[in-house]
Amino acid sequence: MRTWSRRVTVFTSVLTAGAVLAACGAGGRPDDSEGGSADVVGVTEDSIKIGAHFPLTGVAAPGYSEIPSGHKAYYEYVNANGGIHGRKIEFVVRDDAYNPTQTSQVTNELVLSDEIFAMVGGLGTPTHSAVVDFLNGEKVPDLFVSSGSLQWGDDVESKPYTFGWQPDYETEGKIVGQWVKQNMPDARVGLFLQDDDFGEDGEKGLRQYLDKQIVATERYTSGNTDVAPQIAALQAADVDVVLGFNTPSYTALTQLTAKKLNFDPKWFYSNVGSDPELVGSLLARFSEGAVKDGSSLLDGVLTTEYIPGVDTPDDPWMELWQQVWDEHGGDAKLTNYRVYGMSQAYTFVQALQAAGPNPTREGIVEAIEQAGTEFDGPALAPFRYSGDSHMGISGLRVSELKDGKADPLTPVLVTDIGDTPITEDNSGAGNDSPPEDGIPDPIS
Amino acid sequence: MTEFAQRIWSSTLARHVLLAAAGLVAVILVLESTSAFRNGQFAVMAYMGIAAGGLTVLTGLNGQLSLGHGAFMAIGAYTTALLLSDWDSAPPLLVVLLAATLVTLVIGAGVGVAAARLHGPYIAGATLALAIAVPGIALYFQGTLGGEQGLTVAVPAVPDWFADVAYFITGNDISSSKYVAYIGWISLIVTFVLLANLSRSRVGRTWRAVRDDDVAAELAGINLGRARVLAFVVSTACAGLAGAVLALAVRLAAPSGFTLVLSLALLSAVVLGGLGSLLGALVGAALLTFLPQVVTGIGLDAGLSDLQAAELAPLVYGLTTMLVVILAPAGIVGTARIAWRKRRAHT
Numbered sequence: 001m002r003t004w005s006r007r008v009t010v011f012t013s014v015l016t017a018g019a020v021l022a023a024c025g026a027g028g029r030p031d032d033s034e035g036g037s038a039d040v041v042g043v044t045e046d047s048i049k050i051g052a053h054f055p056l057t058g059v060a061a062p063g064y065s066e067i068p069s070g071h072k073a074y075y076e077y078v079n080a081n082g083g084i085h086g087r088k089i090e091f092v093v094r095d096d097a098y099n100p101t102q103t104s105q106v107t108n109e110l111v112l113s114d115e116i117f118a119m120v121g122g123l124g125t126p127t128h129s130a131v132v133d134f135l136n137g138e139k140v141p142d143l144f145v146s147s148g149s150l151q152w153g154d155d156v157e158s159k160p161y162t163f164g165w166q167p168d169y170e171t172e173g174k175i176v177g178q179w180v181k182q183n184m185p186d187a188r189v190g191l192f193l194q195d196d197d198f199g200e201d202g203e204k205g206l207r208q209y210l211d212k213q214i215v216a217t218e219r220y221t222s223g224n225t226d227v228a229p230q231i232a233a234l235q236a237a238d239v240d241v242v243l244g245f246n247t248p249s250y251t252a253l254t255q256l257t258a259k260k261l262n263f264d265p266k267w268f269y270s271n272v273g274s275d276p277e278l279v280g281s282l283l284a285r286f287s288e289g290a291v292k293d294g295s296s297l298l299d300g301v302l303t304t305e306y307i308p309g310v311d312t313p314d315d316p317w318m319e320l321w322q323q324v325w326d327e328h329g330g331d332a333k334l335t336n337y338r339v340y341g342m343s344q345a346y347t348f349v350q351a352l353q354a355a356g357p358n359p360t361r362e363g364i365v366e367a368i369e370q371a372g373t374e375f376d377g378p379a380l381a382p383f384r385y386s387g388d389s390h391m392g393i394s395g396l397r398v399s400e401l402k403d404g405k406a407d408p409l410t411p412v413l414v415t416d417i418g419d420t421p422i423t424e425d426n427s428g429a430g431n432d433s434p435p436e437d438g439i440p441d442p443i444s
Numbered sequence: 445m446t447e448f449a450q451r452i453w454s455s456t457l458a459r460h461v462l463l464a465a466a467g468l469v470a471v472i473l474v475l476e477s478t479s480a481f482r483n484g485q486f487a488v489m490a491y492m493g494i495a496a497g498g499l500t501v502l503t504g505l506n507g508q509l510s511l512g513h514g515a516f517m518a519i520g521a522y523t524t525a526l527l528l529s530d531w532d533s534a535p536p537l538l539v540v541l542l543a544a545t546l547v548t549l550v551i552g553a554g555v556g557v558a559a560a561r562l563h564g565p566y567i568a569g570a571t572l573a574l575a576i577a578v579p580g581i582a583l584y585f586q587g588t589l590g591g592e593q594g595l596t597v598a599v600p601a602v603p604d605w606f607a608d609v610a611y612f613i614t615g616n617d618i619s620s621s622k623y624v625a626y627i628g629w630i631s632l633i634v635t636f637v638l639l640a641n642l643s644r645s646r647v648g649r650t651w652r653a654v655r656d657d658d659v660a661a662e663l664a665g666i667n668l669g670r671a672r673v674l675a676f677v678v679s680t681a682c683a684g685l686a687g688a689v690l691a692l693a694v695r696l697a698a699p700s701g702f703t704l705v706l707s708l709a710l711l712s713a714v715v716l717g718g719l720g721s722l723l724g725a726l727v728g729a730a731l732l733t734f735l736p737q738v739v740t741g742i743g744l745d746a747g748l749s750d751l752q753a754a755e756l757a758p759l760v761y762g763l764t765t766m767l768v769v770i771l772a773p774a775g776i777v778g779t780a781r782i783a784w785r786k787r788r789a790h791t
Contacts, residue, residue, distance in 0.1 A: 093750040105694075109737065126593050221592070
C-alpha cells in the first residue's frame with residue numbers, strides 16, 4: 001500500500017511538473033494582441049509577417065520545396081530596396097510534408113503562434129483544403145494558393161478571403177482541348193488523369209471540346225508508381241495522342257513505361273507535369289541511369305505555359321529573376337519552381353502596394369478585388385480577380401518542348417470556367433516588362 | 445485519516461478515479477494557461493495518446509504487434525466525418541464519438557478474429573496490409589468518401605452549457621480549438637481510466653498470461669483466442685476514438701493523413717514511452733507532438749534555412765529513438781520505473 005501512495009506521489013508530481021513546464025513553453029501573452037488597440041495582426045511600423053505551408057520533406061518535396069526559396073529571395077530583394085511603405089516583408093515557411101494532418105497543425109502555428117498577417121502561396125489541393133475553412137473563419141487573407149483547383153476562386157461567398165493564382169485546371173483543359181480539336185481533328189484521344197480535383201477539373205475542360213474524340217480515360221492514384229496497366233490500356237485503345245493531367249513524377253513514369261511497351265503516341269502534358277529539367281532528372285533516377293539525357297526524351301512533347309521560365313533567359317522578367325536570385329538566392333541554381341515562387345511573390349507585393357500605407361486584412365482583400373485585373377506581372381494573361389471571382393491567371397499558351405525549351409505554338413489564349421469562349425488575349429499582359437527597380441509601383 | 449487514505453488507495457477503481465480527477469485538474473490548468481496554438485497541439489497529443497494507449501495495451505500486455513492502428517484511426521475519422529458533414533443535421537458530439545468507437549470496434553472484431561489465429565510477425569504482416577489497404581478504400585469510393593481530397597468535418601459549435609461551465613470554472617471564454625482540446629483530453633482520461641482498470645482486472649491478468657506463455661495460459665484454462673480477440677477489440681476501439689478526435693482537431697479526414705507512417709509513429713511512441721505503460725504512451729505521444737515543432741523552431745533560431753530546419757526534425761526524432769533504445773531499452777517510463785524500484789530495494 002505504501003508503494004502505491006509513493007508511486008502516486010511520483011505520478012502526480014510528474015504530471016504537475018509537466019503541466020508547469022508546458023505552461024512555460026507557451027511563451028507568454030496569448031491574448032494581449034487582441035486587446036483594445038486597432039493593431040493589425042502581423043503588421044508593425046516596420047515589418048509585415050506572412051507565411052505558408054509547403055512540402056519541404058517527403059515525397060512531394062522535390063521541386064515544390066524550391067518554391068518558398070523563390071518567395072524569400074524576392075522579399076529580401078524588396079527589403080534591401082527599402083521594403084513596401086517602409087515595412088520589410090518577413091516570410092515564414094512551415095513544412096507539412098504534403099500531409100493534410102500536418103498542414104492543419106502548421107497552419108495553426110502560423111496563424112495562432114507566428115501571428116501572420118496573411119497566408120501567401122500555401123501549396124497543394126488536398127493539403128490546403130484542410131485549412132481553407134479555418135483561414136476564412138479566422139479572417140486571414142489566404143492569397144494565391146499554389147494549386148489550380150477551382151475551389152479557391154469559384155465560390156467567393158463561402159471563401160471570401162481565399163484567392164487562386166495559377167490558371168485553374170478547367171481553363172487549361174479547355175484551351176488544350178480546343179487546340180487538339182483544331183490541330184488533330186481525326187486523332188483518337190486518350191486521357192491520363194490524376195484521380196483528384198486536378199484530373200477531374202482538367203477533364204471537365206477537355207470534354208467541352210473533345211468529348212467525341214476521347215476513346216480512353218485512364219486514372220492513377222498518386223503514390224502508386226506502377227502505371228503499366230493504364231499505359232497498356234491506352235495502347236490497346238490505339239490512341240494517337242495522350243493528354244496527361246499529372247505531376248512531374250508521373251510524366252517520367254509514363255514516358256519510361258511507354259518506352260518499355262513500345263508505345264509511341266503524341267504526348268501532351270499539363271503545365272504542372274512538364275518541367276523539362278525536373279522530369280529529366282526524374283527520368284535519369286527512375287531508369288537507374290539508363291536514360292542519360294532525360295530532357296531530350298521529351299522532345300516533341302506538347303505542354304502549356306503561363307509565366308516565362310528558365311528556358312527564356314532573355315525575357316525581361318527572367319532577367320529580373322536572375323538578378324534577384326544572384327543577389328539573394330544563395331548558391332543553388334535558378335529553377336522554374338523558384339521562378340514560380342518569385343512570380344507569386346511579385347503579385348503579393350503588388351497587392352500590398354494596392355492595399356495602401358496602412359494595410360488591413362479586409363483592406364488587402366478589397367484591394368485585390370478592385371485592382372487585381374490591372375496587376376501587370378510576369379503572367380502572360382491577366383488575373384480574373386473581382387468581387388464575384390477569385391480565380392487567378394485567365395489563360396496560357398500551347399507550346400512544344402525542344403531541347404528542354406518551350407517553343408510557343410499559339411498566341412496567349414484566355415477564357416474562364418464554364419462555357420466562356422476562348423479568345424486571343426489582347427490585354428498585352430504577355431508583353432509588359434518589369435519596372436526599372438524590379439518592384440511593382442503602387443497603382444494610382 | 446492515513447488509514448482511510450490507504451483504504452482508498454488500495455481500491456483500484458477509487459485510485460484510478462482519483463488520479464483521473466487530478467489529471468482533469470492538470471488538463472484544465474494547462475489548457476487555460478497556454479495559447480490557442482498550444483491548445484491545438486494538446487489536442488493532437490490527446491488523440492495520439494488515446495491511440496498509443498490502446499496500442500500499448502495490445503502490444504505491451506497481450507504481446508500482439510499491430511502495424512495497422514493508423515487504419516483503425518482512419519475508420520474512426522471517416523465515421524466522424526460522415527456524421528459531421530453538415531452543421532445542422534449533425535447528431536450530438538457524444539453520439540458521434542461513441543459511433544466512431546463502435547464502428548471501429550466492430551471492424552476491429554472482424555480483423556481481431558483473423559489476427560488471433562496468427563502469431564508474432566504474421567499479425568504484424570496482416571495489420572500492415574490493413575494500413576496500406578484502408579486509405580485505398582477512400583480513393584475507390586470517391587463519391588461517398590471524397591477520394592484524395594477527403595471529407596471536411598464541420599466542428600459543431602461549443603454548446604452553451606459547456607461554455608457556461610467553462611466560464612464558471614476558468615473565467616475565460618472558450619474558443620473552438622480549446623473546445624476540441626477539452627474533448628480530446630476528456631476522452632483520453634476516460635479511456636485511460638477504463639484501460640487502467642481493465643489491465644488490473646482479471647481480464648488484464650489473462651492477457652499477460654497469454655503474452656508470457658500461451659501454453660501455460662491454456663493449461664490454466666484461459667481461452668487463448670478469446671483473450672487475443674478481446675485485447676484486439678479494446679485496442680481498436682481506442683484507435684477509433686482517437687480517429688474521431690483527430691477528425692475534429694484536423695477538421696478533415698483524408699487518405700494522406702493515414703499512411704503507414706502514422707501506424708509506425710504510434711508504435712514508436714509506445715516503444716519510446718515504454719511498452720505496456722499508459723503513462724509511457726502519453727510520454728510518447730507528447731514527444732511525437734512537440735519534438736518536431738520545437739526542434740524546427742530551435743533550428744530556425746539557430747539560423748538554419750527553412751529546409752534544413754524542417755529536415756532537422758526527423759533527424760532528431762530518429763536520434764532520440766536510437767538513444768532511448770540504447771540507454772533506456774524499456775522505454776522512458778519503463779526504465780525510470782525500473783530505476784525507481786531498484787533504488788527502493790536498496791534503501
